[in-house]
Amino acid sequence: MNEKDELVRKEILDEAQKLFRHFGWSKTTMEDIAKAAGKGKSTLYYYYKSKDEIFDEVLTREMDEVFRKLQEEVNKVQTAEDKMRTLCLTRFNILKEKANLYNVIRGDIEANIPRLRDLHRRYELREISLVRNILRFGLERKEFAQYAADDIDSIAFAMVCAFRGLEVGLLVENKFAALEGRMDLINDILMRGLKTKNSDLSKE
Amino acid sequence: MNEKDELVRKEILDEAQKLFRHFGWSKTTMEDIAKAAGKGKSTLYYYYKSKDEIFDEVLTREMDEVFRKLQEEVNKVQTAEDKMRTLCLTRFNILKEKANLYNVIRGDIEANIPRLRDLHRRYELREISLVRNILRFGLERKEFAQYAADDIDSIAFAMVCAFRGLEVGLLVENKFAALEGRMDLINDILMRGLKTKNSDLSKE
């Protein structure tokens, strides 16, 4: 596999990405992709095993881009609380421009399609990982109380689900404009909760 | 409208509920319902305007039952924190036996169907109301910090969404067994957050 090959593969993916983005999976044919890339259909199969594989790589590229950008934004702020806030607020904005990926993540697509299940899973793991890293960061800096170290994976998972639930709840009602405020709110409460040492809890 | 009428209406609803529960909306016909109720189809239309109306009343009954049970369970415990916990843990167990209602609530059903939109909305308002009441209760008892009184509605909404998000996240992965632990976790953090007075926050 040399540079020339990589170039061809990239060209195919670039064109496929545009088409998938515009027409979606079903309406984009291999013939379409071949034409757009200025190749023969046979060439597509020389470099890729199937339409599935092309789609998978396209979405993986998008996912990589999403997490690169998220990481950049998160790195711009200094506290774990701000990082978490940034993550929540930035996530939606970045994702909404990637229709196919967003649909996969939201689970709207029938979960029985193996290729989408895998993509969904991979995305989820990365997001949870990102949140976990922020939690760890906050623990190291003593920003968060030590009790949170007990089950950091579960907390990360739960938080990802919570934020996503809020996003869905607002979008169902077309209240996108309220997203920032609401995210701030739940994030604030969670942050307070994570910062509260056992010894700080009010006595009953 | 007299007692006799109410009896007939109830009988129709009882049978309809069974059928909808078993066969779902689409596969249950008015003829089916009529036969099951031992009535003529014309009788159904004498008492109800349409299939939609019957469905709506069936689901409303189920909703009433759900909230009655939830309120009972919540009333059994004494602190706002325990009430919230009970709500989270009990909700799924009660709802999972009401397939049609649960589907409406989860938003899996096409949001474009007016009758389902309304049902969904009504359920949502009631659940948020329930959470709001628990929050108020916690504020009155000084269980929760006063800052939470600033926007109690938004907090209630966000919490409902968060719990629901967690539920969805776990169910997608068939991790029903982890539901209780995870709900406890996020609830714990949220409760800590709600209990933390502004003056309790660590200084940076």
Next chain:
DNA sequence: TTTGGACCGAAAAACGATTTTGGTCTAACG
């Protein structure tokens, strides 16, 4: 009040024919 039954139109389902599409394969060409 109840309801069988006729009726209607729209939607859904069924059906058979046709087309499309992902994928395979091969040989020719540079």
Next chain:
DNA sequence: CGTTAGACCAAAATCGTTTTTCGGTCCAAA
């Protein structure tokens, strides 16, 4: 070796037509 046109295949999708179903209306009879 890389590229690819084009033949080919089976399965799936699409299409147009026909048939059936179903929610709802209506009416007259008991």
